[in-house]
Amino acid sequence: MTSDEVLAEFRSAGALLEGHFVLSSGLHSAVFLQKMAIFTDPVRTARVCAALAERIADRYGAVDYVVSPAVGGIVPGYETARALGARAIFVERDPGGPFALRRGFRIPAGARAVMVEDIVTTGLSSRECLAALATEPGAVVGAACLIDRSGGRADLGLPLVALVTLDIPNYPPDQLPPELAAIPAVKPGSRALPAA
Ligand SMILES: O=P(O)(O)OC[C@H]1O[C@H](OP(=O)(O)OP(=O)(O)O)[C@H](O)[C@@H]1O
Ligand SMILES: O=C(O)c1cc(=O)[nH]c(=O)[nH]1
Numbered sequence: 001m002t003s004d005e006v007l008a009e010f011r012s013a014g015a016l017l018e019g020h021f022v023l024s025s026g027l028h029s030a031v032f033l034q035k036m037a038i039f040t041d042p043v044r045t046a047r048v049c050a051a052l053a054e055r056i057a058d059r060y061g062a063v064d065y066v067v068s069p070a071v072g073g074i075v076p077g078y079e080t081a082r083a084l085g086a087r088a089i090f091v092e093r094d095p096g097g098p099f100a101l102r103r104g105f106r107i108p109a110g111a112r113a114v115m116v117e118d119i120v121t122t123g124l125s126s127r128e129c130l131a132a133l134a135t136e137p138g139a140v141v142g143a144a145c146l147i148d149r150s151g152g153r154a155d156l157g158l159p160l161v162a163l164v165t166l167d168i169p170n171y172p173p174d175q176l177p178p179e180l181a182a183i184p185a186v187k188p189g190s191r192a193l194p195a196a
């Protein structure tokens, strides 16, 4: 699947939103990729995740586990794992706390795992997910995401494979361009941020 074909999936699902958004990192943006508009359609999700699985297999070889950060990573992690013939597990947090593997999830010794994110903006959530896996006996060999909106600049400390790389501007809250400052902001994600 080419970048244009993946973006066409996002567009036709209504997942490319314009407005004023507060992102997980606390940065603001005029663009939001509402991945849930993709993930509510299992057929579309399977198409996109099969393409991601192909990239993962090409880059990292055989994979036993896909690990994803909740909430947004759970559905693409599961579907990508299915395409790879791997197990799907996820990290989650108590509100405001760090990510952790719960529910008996483990990466056993000898297993090869890949972290699958939905969207990478600053890479913060991916790094927090990887930190939660650092003491697992198995190896996390790389990372992957559907869309890297950092222009390829997010540093996860591991290789990152993206189906699409975009370079979308983000702004600290005190440096908003006037056209953004004029619109009330919404925060779609699940990370708890301090009240503005
Ligand atoms: O690269 P980053 O700057 O961390 O931004 C990307 C993260 O933001 C979103 O998650 P969010 O915390 O908004 O919650 P969600 O997964 O519940 O949507 C998205 O799912 C990524 O995990
Ligand atoms: O950075 C984020 O929080 C983020 C950006 C985006 O486009 N989509 C998303 O789900 N999260």
Ligand SMILES: [Mg+2]
Pocket: 069, 070, 071, 072, 073, 125
């Ligand atoms: Mg997320």
